[in-house]
Amino acid sequence: DAGVIQSPRHEVTEMGQEVTLRCKPISGHNSLFWYRQTMMRGLELLIYFNNNVPIDDSGMPEDRFSAKMPNASFSTLKIQPSEPRDSAVYFCASSGQYSNQPQHFGDGTRLSIL
Amino acid sequence: GIQVEQSPPDLILQEGANSTLRCNFSDSVNNLQWFHQNPWGQLINLFYIPSGTKQNGRLSATTVATERYSLLYISSSQTTDSGVYFCAVEGYGQNFVFGPGTRLSVLP
Numbered sequence: 001d002a003g004v005i006q007s008p009r010h011e012v013t014e015m016g017q018e019v020t021l022r023c024k025p026i027s028g029h030n031s032l033f034w035y036r037q038t039m040m041r042g043l044e045l046l047i048y049f050n051n052n053v054p055i056d057d058s059g060m061p062e063d064r065f066s067a068k069m070p071n072a073s074f075s076t077l078k079i080q081p082s083e084p085r086d087s088a089v090y091f092c093a094s095s096g097q098y099s100n101q102p103q104h105f106g107d108g109t110r111l112s113i114l
Numbered sequence: 115g116i117q118v119e120q121s122p123p124d125l126i127l128q129e130g131a132n133s134t135l136r137c138n139f140s141d142s143v144n145n146l147q148w149f150h151q152n153p154w155g156q157l158i159n160l161f162y163i164p165s166g167t168k169q170n171g172r173l174s175a176t177t178v179a180t181e182r183y184s185l186l187y188i189s190s191s192q193t194t195d196s197g198v199y200f201c202a203v204e205g206y207g208q209n210f211v212f213g214p215g216t217r218l219s220v221l222p
Contacts (some may be wrong), residue, residue: 048209103159
């Protein structure tokens with residue numbers, strides 16, 4: 001079975017540019033999560049969707065960050081404009097109905113903002 | 115929000131040794147999971163264990179929800195067990211929170 005698929009795997013861009021990260025969850029999973037991992041702050045939950053609806057976005061750091069889930073098989077995390085402090089590894093994870101099911105992670109997108 | 119602590123922060127073992135990793139949390143939880151992040155950065159779900167005991171091969175985990183802790187046991191460790199082990203919890207009406215992790219190095 002295909003796992004969670006994220007793209008791109010690596011992204012290097014200049015400050016001020018728009019960045020779009022993509023995620024395809026495991027088929028049949030109803031919940032989708034976006035996380036950010038940095039050395040300083042560890043793994044942080046940014047936003048959580050259930051049945052394509054954002055349930056909790058309190059972890060989204062600023063208005064420069066936005067996330068969408070237009071259908072059950074696709075989600076995007078967008079940063080506009082990007083800043084050097086946004087450099088991190090961004091993970092997408094999915095699970096069955098609701099959040100209290102095992103979460104399965106994609107391989108992450110390593111983002112570097114110059 | 116809920117606080118998660120993990121101990122020890124770092125652990126070095128000789129191949130074949132056993133180890134116990136601990137996760138303490140500050141409030142009641144309805145969700146607790148253990149993950150392994152390998153040296154390539156991939157996060158693998160090991161256990162979904164809000165309470166009770168589970169075993170999977172050389173790994174087992176126990177959560178004592180009433181005392182707010184969980185333990186991950188690794189027996190007969192192998193070099194492929196190296197990486198960072200995270201405990202993550204979700205309290206009632208709260209977000210999913212990851213602990214700081216335990217970095218394990220298994221030497222050949």
